[in-house]
Amino acid sequence: MVAPTSIPQPVSAPSLEQETLQSLSKTVQSSVDIITKYLAANNLPEPTFGDLNSPTLPLVPEIQLAKTKLIEATHALEALTQTHRWDYCWKPMSNFLETVAVKVVATDFDVPNAMELNEELSIKEICKRVKCDDEYKLLSCMRTTAQSFIFKETKPEHFVHTIYSVAFRDRKIASYGGVAGEDTYSAAAQFTQSMKQHPNSSRTEEAPFALANCPGKSYFQFLGEHPERLHRFGMAMEGTSLAAYELLKTLYPWNELGNGRLVDVGGGVGHVSLAIHSANPSLAITVQDLAPTIAQAKETFTSPKGADITLEAHDFFEPQTREADTYFFRHVIHDFSDELSVKIIKNIVPQLKPWKEGRSRSEGSRIIVAEMILTPGARAPTDRHTVYMNMVMLSLLNAKERDYAEFQALFRKADPRFKTKLWGGEGIQGNKIVEAWIEEEE
Numbered sequence: 001m002v003a004p005t006s007i008p009q010p011v012s013a014p015s016l017e018q019e020t021l022q023s024l025s026k027t028v029q030s031s032v033d034i035i036t037k038y039l040a041a042n043n044l045p046e047p048t049f050g051d052l053n054s055p056t057l058p059l060v061p062e063i064q065l066a067k068t069k070l071i072e073a074t075h076a077l078e079a080l081t082q083t084h085r086w087d088y089c090w091k092p093m094s095n096f097l098e099t100v101a102v103k104v105v106a107t108d109f110d111v112p113n114a115m116e117l118n119e120e121l122s123i124k125e126i127c128k129r130v131k132c133d134d135e136y137k138l139l140s141c142m143r144t145t146a147q148s149f150i151f152k153e154t155k156p157e158h159f160v161h162t163i164y165s166v167a168f169r170d171r172k173i174a175s176y177g178g179v180a181g182e183d184t185y186s187a188a189a190q191f192t193q194s195m196k197q198h199p200n201s202s203r204t205e206e207a208p209f210a211l212a213n214c215p216g217k218s219y220f221q222f223l224g225e226h227p228e229r230l231h232r233f234g235m236a237m238e239g240t241s242l243a244a245y246e247l248l249k250t251l252y253p254w255n256e257l258g259n260g261r262l263v264d265v266g267g268g269v270g271h272v273s274l275a276i277h278s279a280n281p282s283l284a285i286t287v288q289d290l291a292p293t294i295a296q297a298k299e300t301f302t303s304p305k306g307a308d309i310t311l312e313a314h315d316f317f318e319p320q321t322r323e324a325d326t327y328f329f330r331h332v333i334h335d336f337s338d339e340l341s342v343k344i345i346k347n348i349v350p351q352l353k354p355w356k357e358g359r360s361r362s363e364g365s366r367i368i369v370a371e372m373i374l375t376p377g378a379r380a381p382t383d384r385h386t387v388y389m390n391m392v393m394l395s396l397l398n399a400k401e402r403d404y405a406e407f408q409a410l411f412r413k414a415d416p417r418f419k420t421k422l423w424g425g426e427g428i429q430g431n432k433i434v435e436a437w438i439e440e441e442e
Protein backbone atom coordinates (compact mmCIF):
# COMPACT_ATOMS: atom_id res chain seq x y z
CA MET A 1 0.00 0.00 0.00
CA VAL A 2 1.30 3.46 -0.89
CA ALA A 3 0.14 6.03 1.62
CA PRO A 4 -0.63 9.57 0.55
CA THR A 5 2.31 11.66 1.78
CA SER A 6 0.39 14.74 2.89
CA ILE A 7 -1.40 13.03 5.78
CA PRO A 8 0.02 12.26 9.25
CA GLN A 9 1.94 8.98 9.31
CA PRO A 10 1.92 6.74 12.39
CA VAL A 11 5.42 5.56 13.39
CA SER A 12 6.18 1.97 12.39
CA ALA A 13 9.13 -0.39 12.01
CA PRO A 14 10.30 -0.97 8.42
CA SER A 15 9.37 -4.67 8.46
CA LEU A 16 7.42 -7.18 10.51
CA GLU A 17 10.65 -8.97 11.39
CA GLN A 18 12.04 -5.82 13.00
CA GLU A 19 9.01 -5.19 15.19
CA THR A 20 9.30 -5.49 18.98
CA LEU A 21 6.57 -5.24 21.60
CA GLN A 22 7.76 -1.68 22.24
CA SER A 23 7.83 -0.65 18.55
CA LEU A 24 4.34 -2.08 18.05
CA SER A 25 2.98 -0.27 21.07
CA LYS A 26 4.49 3.00 19.73
CA THR A 27 2.59 2.42 16.46
CA VAL A 28 -0.59 1.89 18.46
CA GLN A 29 -0.02 5.08 20.46
CA SER A 30 0.87 7.26 17.47
CA SER A 31 -2.12 5.94 15.48
CA VAL A 32 -4.49 6.62 18.36
CA ASP A 33 -3.00 10.12 18.72
CA ILE A 34 -3.71 10.87 15.05
CA ILE A 35 -7.30 9.62 15.37
CA THR A 36 -8.12 11.44 18.60
CA LYS A 37 -6.49 14.68 17.41
CA TYR A 38 -8.57 14.57 14.23
CA LEU A 39 -11.77 13.97 16.21
CA ALA A 40 -11.00 16.79 18.64
CA ALA A 41 -10.10 19.21 15.82
CA ASN A 42 -13.38 18.43 14.07
CA ASN A 43 -15.53 18.42 17.20
CA LEU A 44 -16.41 14.76 16.76
CA PRO A 45 -17.03 12.35 19.66
CA GLU A 46 -14.71 9.41 20.34
CA PRO A 47 -16.21 5.99 19.63
CA THR A 48 -17.31 4.20 22.81
CA PHE A 49 -19.03 0.99 23.88
CA GLY A 50 -20.90 3.09 26.46
CA ASP A 51 -23.31 4.64 23.97
CA LEU A 52 -25.29 2.41 21.60
CA ASN A 53 -25.55 5.34 19.19
CA SER A 54 -21.81 5.92 19.22
CA PRO A 55 -20.82 7.01 15.69
CA THR A 56 -18.16 5.23 13.66
CA LEU A 57 -14.96 7.01 12.61
CA PRO A 58 -15.15 9.40 9.65
CA LEU A 59 -14.07 8.06 6.26
CA VAL A 60 -11.10 10.35 5.62
CA PRO A 61 -7.62 9.27 4.44
CA GLU A 62 -5.71 10.18 7.63
CA ILE A 63 -8.08 8.18 9.84
CA GLN A 64 -8.06 5.27 7.39
CA LEU A 65 -4.25 5.14 7.37
CA ALA A 66 -3.98 5.43 11.16
CA LYS A 67 -6.66 2.73 11.56
CA THR A 68 -4.83 0.39 9.19
CA LYS A 69 -1.53 0.80 11.05
CA LEU A 70 -3.26 0.43 14.41
CA ILE A 71 -4.93 -2.83 13.41
CA GLU A 72 -1.70 -4.20 11.89
CA ALA A 73 0.10 -3.42 15.14
CA THR A 74 -2.53 -4.90 17.48
CA HIS A 75 -2.74 -7.99 15.24
CA ALA A 76 1.03 -8.49 15.50
CA LEU A 77 0.98 -7.76 19.24
CA GLU A 78 -1.58 -10.50 19.77
CA ALA A 79 0.53 -12.97 17.78
CA LEU A 80 3.69 -12.06 19.72
CA THR A 81 2.16 -12.24 23.19
CA GLN A 82 1.23 -15.94 23.25
CA THR A 83 2.66 -18.42 25.72
CA HIS A 84 2.16 -21.37 23.42
CA ARG A 85 1.89 -21.47 19.60
CA TRP A 86 -1.29 -23.56 19.89
CA ASP A 87 -3.12 -20.66 21.50
CA TYR A 88 -2.77 -18.71 18.27
CA CYS A 89 -2.98 -21.65 15.79
CA TRP A 90 -6.37 -22.52 17.31
CA LYS A 91 -7.96 -19.26 16.15
CA PRO A 92 -8.00 -19.74 12.35
CA MET A 93 -9.21 -23.29 12.89
CA SER A 94 -12.24 -22.08 14.84
CA ASN A 95 -13.45 -18.92 13.09
CA PHE A 96 -16.26 -20.89 11.42
CA LEU A 97 -17.92 -21.31 14.81
CA GLU A 98 -18.54 -17.57 14.95
CA THR A 99 -20.16 -17.77 11.50
CA VAL A 100 -22.50 -20.50 12.75
CA ALA A 101 -23.33 -18.56 15.91
CA VAL A 102 -24.06 -15.29 14.06
CA LYS A 103 -26.35 -17.13 11.66
CA VAL A 104 -28.30 -18.71 14.54
CA VAL A 105 -28.50 -15.58 16.72
CA ALA A 106 -28.93 -12.80 14.17
CA THR A 107 -30.17 -14.34 10.91
CA ASP A 108 -32.36 -17.25 12.00
CA PHE A 109 -33.73 -16.25 15.43
CA ASP A 110 -33.35 -12.47 15.00
CA VAL A 111 -32.42 -11.89 18.64
CA PRO A 112 -31.23 -8.32 17.88
CA ASN A 113 -34.80 -7.19 17.13
CA ALA A 114 -36.34 -9.21 19.95
CA MET A 115 -34.46 -7.21 22.58
CA GLU A 116 -35.11 -3.53 23.29
CA LEU A 117 -32.05 -1.31 23.28
CA ASN A 118 -32.07 -0.60 26.99
CA GLU A 119 -33.13 -3.93 28.48
CA GLU A 120 -31.24 -6.79 30.06
CA LEU A 121 -32.81 -10.15 29.23
CA SER A 122 -32.33 -13.67 30.56
CA ILE A 123 -31.79 -16.42 28.01
CA LYS A 124 -35.16 -17.84 29.11
CA GLU A 125 -36.92 -14.62 28.15
CA ILE A 126 -34.94 -14.35 24.89
CA CYS A 127 -35.96 -17.91 23.97
CA LYS A 128 -39.59 -17.11 24.72
CA ARG A 129 -39.53 -14.02 22.51
CA VAL A 130 -37.80 -15.64 19.54
CA LYS A 131 -39.72 -18.95 19.92
CA CYS A 132 -36.60 -21.06 20.43
CA ASP A 133 -37.01 -24.43 22.18
CA ASP A 134 -33.30 -25.07 22.61
CA GLU A 135 -32.16 -22.74 25.37
CA TYR A 136 -28.66 -24.10 25.86
CA LYS A 137 -27.74 -24.01 22.18
CA LEU A 138 -28.95 -20.41 21.81
CA LEU A 139 -27.09 -19.44 25.00
CA SER A 140 -23.92 -21.03 23.61
CA CYS A 141 -24.31 -19.18 20.32
CA MET A 142 -24.83 -15.86 22.14
CA ARG A 143 -21.72 -16.45 24.24
CA THR A 144 -19.87 -17.08 20.98
CA THR A 145 -21.11 -13.93 19.20
CA ALA A 146 -20.30 -11.97 22.38
CA GLN A 147 -16.62 -12.72 21.65
CA SER A 148 -16.99 -10.27 18.74
CA PHE A 149 -18.93 -7.74 20.86
CA ILE A 150 -22.26 -8.90 19.40
CA PHE A 151 -24.27 -8.78 22.69
CA LYS A 152 -22.67 -8.77 26.13
CA GLU A 153 -23.32 -11.26 28.93
CA THR A 154 -23.74 -9.01 31.96
CA LYS A 155 -24.23 -11.81 34.51
CA PRO A 156 -24.64 -15.55 33.92
CA GLU A 157 -27.27 -16.14 31.20
CA HIS A 158 -28.29 -12.47 30.93
CA PHE A 159 -27.54 -10.27 27.93
CA VAL A 160 -27.66 -6.64 26.83
CA HIS A 161 -27.21 -5.01 23.43
CA THR A 162 -23.85 -3.63 22.28
CA ILE A 163 -22.99 -1.33 19.37
CA TYR A 164 -22.48 -4.45 17.20
CA SER A 165 -25.61 -6.38 18.16
CA VAL A 166 -27.51 -3.17 17.34
CA ALA A 167 -25.95 -3.19 13.84
CA PHE A 168 -27.54 -6.63 13.30
CA ARG A 169 -31.03 -5.18 13.84
CA ASP A 170 -30.77 -4.26 10.13
CA ARG A 171 -32.15 -7.40 8.43
CA LYS A 172 -30.06 -6.65 5.35
CA ILE A 173 -26.88 -6.96 7.40
CA ALA A 174 -28.23 -10.06 9.20
CA SER A 175 -29.07 -11.66 5.84
CA TYR A 176 -25.40 -11.95 5.03
CA GLY A 177 -25.12 -14.29 8.02
CA GLY A 178 -27.37 -16.65 6.05
CA VAL A 179 -25.34 -16.41 2.85
CA ALA A 180 -22.10 -16.92 4.81
CA GLY A 181 -23.45 -19.52 7.23
CA GLU A 182 -25.37 -21.64 4.71
CA ASP A 183 -24.29 -20.94 1.10
CA THR A 184 -20.58 -20.27 1.57
CA TYR A 185 -20.31 -22.59 4.57
CA SER A 186 -21.74 -25.64 2.78
CA ALA A 187 -19.56 -24.86 -0.25
CA ALA A 188 -16.37 -24.39 1.76
CA ALA A 189 -16.76 -27.86 3.25
CA GLN A 190 -16.27 -29.22 -0.31
CA PHE A 191 -13.19 -27.10 -1.05
CA THR A 192 -10.60 -29.91 -0.99
CA GLN A 193 -12.95 -32.27 -2.81
CA SER A 194 -13.38 -29.71 -5.62
CA MET A 195 -9.59 -29.37 -5.93
CA LYS A 196 -9.27 -33.14 -6.34
CA GLN A 197 -12.31 -33.76 -8.50
CA HIS A 198 -11.96 -30.71 -10.77
CA PRO A 199 -8.41 -29.34 -10.39
CA ASN A 200 -7.96 -25.76 -11.69
CA SER A 201 -11.56 -25.65 -12.90
CA SER A 202 -13.01 -22.24 -13.66
CA ARG A 203 -16.47 -23.64 -14.39
CA THR A 204 -19.13 -22.33 -12.03
CA GLU A 205 -20.94 -25.70 -12.35
CA GLU A 206 -17.90 -27.46 -10.83
CA ALA A 207 -17.39 -25.04 -7.93
CA PRO A 208 -17.44 -26.31 -4.33
CA PHE A 209 -20.98 -24.88 -3.96
CA ALA A 210 -22.20 -26.97 -6.88
CA LEU A 211 -20.60 -30.13 -5.44
CA ALA A 212 -22.36 -29.49 -2.12
CA ASN A 213 -25.76 -28.35 -3.37
CA CYS A 214 -26.48 -28.66 -7.08
CA PRO A 215 -24.07 -30.81 -9.16
CA GLY A 216 -23.87 -29.53 -12.73
CA LYS A 217 -25.53 -26.20 -11.95
CA SER A 218 -24.09 -22.82 -11.00
CA TYR A 219 -24.77 -20.91 -7.79
CA PHE A 220 -26.81 -18.31 -9.68
CA GLN A 221 -28.90 -21.03 -11.37
CA PHE A 222 -29.48 -22.54 -7.93
CA LEU A 223 -30.59 -19.16 -6.53
CA GLY A 224 -32.92 -18.64 -9.51
CA GLU A 225 -34.62 -21.95 -8.64
CA HIS A 226 -34.89 -21.15 -4.89
CA PRO A 227 -36.77 -17.83 -4.51
CA GLU A 228 -36.25 -17.59 -0.72
CA ARG A 229 -32.51 -18.07 -1.03
CA LEU A 230 -32.46 -15.56 -3.92
CA HIS A 231 -34.36 -13.06 -1.80
CA ARG A 232 -31.93 -13.53 1.11
CA PHE A 233 -28.99 -13.15 -1.30
CA GLY A 234 -30.44 -9.88 -2.66
CA MET A 235 -30.95 -8.56 0.88
CA ALA A 236 -27.40 -9.58 1.80
CA MET A 237 -25.97 -7.77 -1.23
CA GLU A 238 -27.77 -4.64 -0.06
CA GLY A 239 -26.48 -5.19 3.48
CA THR A 240 -22.87 -5.66 2.44
CA SER A 241 -23.13 -2.58 0.22
CA LEU A 242 -24.28 -0.26 3.03
CA ALA A 243 -20.70 0.42 4.11
CA ALA A 244 -19.57 0.99 0.53
CA TYR A 245 -21.90 3.75 -0.69
CA GLU A 246 -20.08 6.67 0.90
CA LEU A 247 -16.73 5.58 -0.53
CA LEU A 248 -18.23 4.70 -3.92
CA LYS A 249 -19.70 8.17 -4.23
CA THR A 250 -16.33 9.84 -3.61
CA LEU A 251 -14.03 7.41 -5.49
CA TYR A 252 -15.08 8.50 -8.98
CA PRO A 253 -16.14 11.86 -10.53
CA TRP A 254 -19.73 10.76 -11.27
CA ASN A 255 -20.69 14.34 -12.14
CA GLU A 256 -18.40 14.22 -15.17
CA LEU A 257 -20.77 11.65 -16.69
CA GLY A 258 -23.28 14.50 -17.09
CA ASN A 259 -26.78 13.44 -18.08
CA GLY A 260 -25.71 10.34 -20.02
CA ARG A 261 -27.07 6.83 -19.50
CA LEU A 262 -25.40 4.37 -17.13
CA VAL A 263 -26.23 0.66 -17.26
CA ASP A 264 -25.73 -1.06 -13.90
CA VAL A 265 -24.94 -4.52 -15.29
CA GLY A 266 -25.66 -7.30 -12.77
CA GLY A 267 -27.08 -4.52 -10.62
CA GLY A 268 -29.12 -6.83 -8.38
CA VAL A 269 -32.16 -5.12 -6.88
CA GLY A 270 -30.95 -1.64 -7.91
CA HIS A 271 -29.49 -0.61 -4.52
CA VAL A 272 -26.11 0.57 -5.85
CA SER A 273 -27.80 2.51 -8.67
CA LEU A 274 -29.55 4.56 -5.99
CA ALA A 275 -26.19 5.53 -4.49
CA ILE A 276 -24.80 6.51 -7.90
CA HIS A 277 -27.97 8.47 -8.62
CA SER A 278 -27.52 10.42 -5.40
CA ALA A 279 -23.95 11.28 -6.50
CA ASN A 280 -25.20 12.48 -9.92
CA PRO A 281 -29.00 12.92 -10.10
CA SER A 282 -28.83 13.88 -13.82
CA LEU A 283 -27.79 10.38 -14.87
CA ALA A 284 -30.33 8.09 -16.54
CA ILE A 285 -29.82 4.57 -15.18
CA THR A 286 -30.83 1.12 -16.41
CA VAL A 287 -30.43 -1.70 -13.89
CA GLN A 288 -29.90 -5.05 -15.61
CA ASP A 289 -29.89 -8.49 -14.00
CA LEU A 290 -31.20 -12.00 -14.59
CA ALA A 291 -34.98 -12.30 -14.96
CA PRO A 292 -35.71 -13.81 -11.48
CA THR A 293 -33.74 -11.02 -9.76
CA ILE A 294 -35.42 -8.29 -11.83
CA ALA A 295 -38.82 -9.81 -11.00
CA GLN A 296 -37.98 -9.57 -7.26
CA ALA A 297 -36.48 -6.08 -7.69
CA LYS A 298 -39.68 -4.82 -9.33
CA GLU A 299 -41.57 -5.71 -6.14
CA THR A 300 -39.29 -3.68 -3.86
CA PHE A 301 -37.53 -0.99 -5.89
CA THR A 302 -38.68 2.59 -5.45
CA SER A 303 -37.23 5.17 -7.77
CA PRO A 304 -36.55 8.59 -6.19
CA LYS A 305 -38.92 11.32 -7.39
CA GLY A 306 -37.94 12.63 -10.82
CA ALA A 307 -35.25 9.99 -11.32
CA ASP A 308 -34.92 8.08 -14.61
CA ILE A 309 -34.08 4.61 -13.25
CA THR A 310 -35.48 1.55 -15.00
CA LEU A 311 -35.09 -2.18 -14.41
CA GLU A 312 -34.66 -4.72 -17.20
CA ALA A 313 -33.83 -8.41 -17.52
CA HIS A 314 -30.62 -9.04 -19.43
CA ASP A 315 -28.14 -11.92 -19.37
CA PHE A 316 -24.65 -10.44 -19.68
CA PHE A 317 -23.45 -13.53 -21.52
CA GLU A 318 -25.59 -12.27 -24.40
CA PRO A 319 -24.53 -9.23 -26.51
CA GLN A 320 -25.35 -5.93 -24.83
CA THR A 321 -28.26 -4.26 -26.64
CA ARG A 322 -28.79 -1.18 -24.44
CA GLU A 323 -26.95 1.89 -25.80
CA ALA A 324 -25.27 3.85 -23.01
CA ASP A 325 -22.31 6.02 -22.08
CA THR A 326 -21.26 3.97 -19.07
CA TYR A 327 -21.49 0.25 -18.35
CA PHE A 328 -21.03 -0.22 -14.62
CA PHE A 329 -20.20 -3.55 -12.97
CA ARG A 330 -20.02 -3.72 -9.19
CA HIS A 331 -18.97 -6.97 -7.54
CA VAL A 332 -19.85 -8.86 -10.72
CA ILE A 333 -16.50 -9.58 -12.41
CA HIS A 334 -15.26 -11.19 -9.17
CA ASP A 335 -18.04 -13.77 -9.59
CA PHE A 336 -16.43 -15.15 -12.74
CA SER A 337 -13.23 -16.79 -13.98
CA ASP A 338 -10.93 -14.89 -16.37
CA GLU A 339 -12.39 -16.75 -19.34
CA LEU A 340 -15.98 -15.86 -18.48
CA SER A 341 -15.09 -12.28 -17.46
CA VAL A 342 -13.47 -11.73 -20.87
CA LYS A 343 -16.73 -12.94 -22.49
CA ILE A 344 -18.75 -10.49 -20.36
CA ILE A 345 -16.47 -7.59 -21.33
CA LYS A 346 -16.44 -8.58 -25.03
CA ASN A 347 -20.24 -8.40 -25.05
CA ILE A 348 -20.02 -4.68 -24.19
CA VAL A 349 -17.22 -3.72 -26.62
CA PRO A 350 -19.42 -3.18 -29.75
CA GLN A 351 -21.39 -0.55 -27.79
CA LEU A 352 -18.33 1.47 -26.74
CA LYS A 353 -17.53 4.86 -28.31
CA PRO A 354 -13.74 5.48 -28.24
CA TRP A 355 -12.37 8.10 -25.83
CA LYS A 356 -9.09 9.71 -24.80
CA GLU A 357 -8.08 10.83 -21.31
CA GLY A 358 -8.26 14.60 -20.96
CA ARG A 359 -11.39 14.88 -23.15
CA SER A 360 -14.82 15.48 -21.68
CA ARG A 361 -16.30 12.16 -20.56
CA SER A 362 -19.45 12.91 -22.57
CA GLU A 363 -17.38 12.51 -25.78
CA GLY A 364 -16.87 8.77 -25.31
CA SER A 365 -18.08 5.80 -23.34
CA ARG A 366 -16.58 3.44 -20.82
CA ILE A 367 -16.79 0.42 -18.56
CA ILE A 368 -16.51 1.08 -14.83
CA VAL A 369 -15.73 -1.84 -12.57
CA ALA A 370 -16.09 -1.42 -8.80
CA GLU A 371 -14.36 -4.25 -6.96
CA MET A 372 -12.15 -5.05 -4.03
CA ILE A 373 -8.58 -4.97 -5.34
CA LEU A 374 -6.09 -7.47 -3.92
CA THR A 375 -2.79 -6.08 -2.62
CA PRO A 376 -0.50 -9.13 -2.49
CA GLY A 377 2.18 -8.77 0.18
CA ALA A 378 0.26 -6.20 2.28
CA ARG A 379 0.98 -6.68 5.96
CA ALA A 380 -1.62 -8.84 7.73
CA PRO A 381 -4.46 -8.28 8.30
CA THR A 382 -4.90 -5.26 6.00
CA ASP A 383 -5.92 -7.27 2.94
CA ARG A 384 -7.92 -9.81 4.97
CA HIS A 385 -11.37 -8.76 3.76
CA THR A 386 -10.31 -9.10 0.10
CA VAL A 387 -8.37 -12.32 0.69
CA TYR A 388 -11.39 -13.85 2.48
CA MET A 389 -13.70 -12.64 -0.29
CA ASN A 390 -11.42 -14.42 -2.77
CA MET A 391 -12.07 -17.66 -0.83
CA VAL A 392 -15.82 -16.93 -0.92
CA MET A 393 -15.70 -16.47 -4.70
CA LEU A 394 -13.75 -19.71 -5.15
CA SER A 395 -16.18 -21.58 -2.89
CA LEU A 396 -19.36 -20.34 -4.53
CA LEU A 397 -18.35 -19.93 -8.16
CA ASN A 398 -14.76 -21.02 -8.92
CA ALA A 399 -14.17 -17.28 -9.35
CA LYS A 400 -11.75 -14.84 -7.73
CA GLU A 401 -10.72 -11.38 -6.56
CA ARG A 402 -7.94 -9.73 -8.60
CA ASP A 403 -5.14 -7.22 -8.24
CA TYR A 404 -5.02 -4.22 -10.59
CA ALA A 405 -2.52 -5.88 -12.98
CA GLU A 406 -4.94 -8.80 -13.38
CA PHE A 407 -7.78 -6.40 -14.25
CA GLN A 408 -5.55 -4.69 -16.83
CA ALA A 409 -4.75 -8.09 -18.35
CA LEU A 410 -8.46 -9.02 -18.46
CA PHE A 411 -9.36 -5.89 -20.41
CA ARG A 412 -6.42 -6.27 -22.81
CA LYS A 413 -7.46 -9.87 -23.46
CA ALA A 414 -11.00 -8.74 -24.25
CA ASP A 415 -9.68 -6.06 -26.65
CA PRO A 416 -6.07 -4.84 -26.94
CA ARG A 417 -7.31 -1.26 -27.52
CA PHE A 418 -8.50 -0.97 -23.90
CA LYS A 419 -6.79 1.58 -21.62
CA THR A 420 -7.46 1.54 -17.89
CA LYS A 421 -7.21 3.83 -14.89
CA LEU A 422 -7.37 2.89 -11.19
CA TRP A 423 -9.40 5.19 -8.96
CA GLY A 424 -8.72 5.05 -5.23
CA GLY A 425 -5.27 3.55 -5.85
CA GLU A 426 -3.62 5.81 -3.28
CA GLY A 427 -6.14 4.92 -0.62
CA ILE A 428 -6.18 1.97 1.68
CA GLN A 429 -9.56 0.31 1.34
CA GLY A 430 -10.03 -2.86 -0.68
CA ASN A 431 -12.88 -1.25 -2.66
CA LYS A 432 -11.68 0.62 -5.72
CA ILE A 433 -12.75 1.49 -9.24
CA VAL A 434 -11.19 0.44 -12.53
CA GLU A 435 -12.23 2.64 -15.46
CA ALA A 436 -11.66 1.14 -18.92
CA TRP A 437 -12.17 2.69 -22.33
CA ILE A 438 -11.29 2.00 -25.95
CA GLU A 439 -8.53 4.47 -26.78
CA GLU A 440 -9.41 6.80 -29.62
CA GLU A 441 -6.93 6.59 -32.51
CA GLU A 442 -4.95 9.77 -33.39
Ligand SMILES: C[S@@+](CC[C@H](N)C(=O)[O-])C[C@H]1O[C@@H](n2cnc3c(N)ncnc32)[C@H](O)[C@@H]1O
Binding pocket: 220, 237, 238, 241, 265, 266, 267, 268, 269, 272, 288, 289, 290, 293, 314, 315, 316, 317, 329, 330, 331, 332, 335
Ligand atom coordinates in the same frame (compact mmCIF):
# COMPACT_ATOMS: atom_id res chain seq x y z
C1 LIG B 1 -22.46 -10.29 -6.24
S1 LIG B 1 -23.95 -9.74 -6.95
C2 LIG B 1 -23.64 -8.00 -7.09
C3 LIG B 1 -24.91 -7.20 -7.11
C4 LIG B 1 -24.69 -5.68 -7.14
N1 LIG B 1 -24.00 -5.26 -8.35
C5 LIG B 1 -23.93 -5.21 -5.91
O1 LIG B 1 -22.86 -4.59 -6.05
O2 LIG B 1 -24.38 -5.45 -4.78
C6 LIG B 1 -23.82 -10.29 -8.65
C7 LIG B 1 -25.05 -10.03 -9.47
O3 LIG B 1 -24.84 -10.53 -10.80
C8 LIG B 1 -26.06 -11.09 -11.25
N2 LIG B 1 -25.80 -12.05 -12.36
C9 LIG B 1 -25.21 -13.26 -12.29
N3 LIG B 1 -25.16 -13.82 -13.52
C10 LIG B 1 -25.73 -12.93 -14.37
C11 LIG B 1 -25.96 -12.93 -15.77
N4 LIG B 1 -25.59 -13.96 -16.53
N5 LIG B 1 -26.54 -11.84 -16.33
C12 LIG B 1 -26.93 -10.78 -15.55
N6 LIG B 1 -26.73 -10.72 -14.21
C13 LIG B 1 -26.15 -11.79 -13.63
C14 LIG B 1 -26.60 -11.78 -10.00
O4 LIG B 1 -27.97 -12.07 -10.12
C15 LIG B 1 -26.28 -10.75 -8.92
O5 LIG B 1 -27.32 -9.83 -8.76
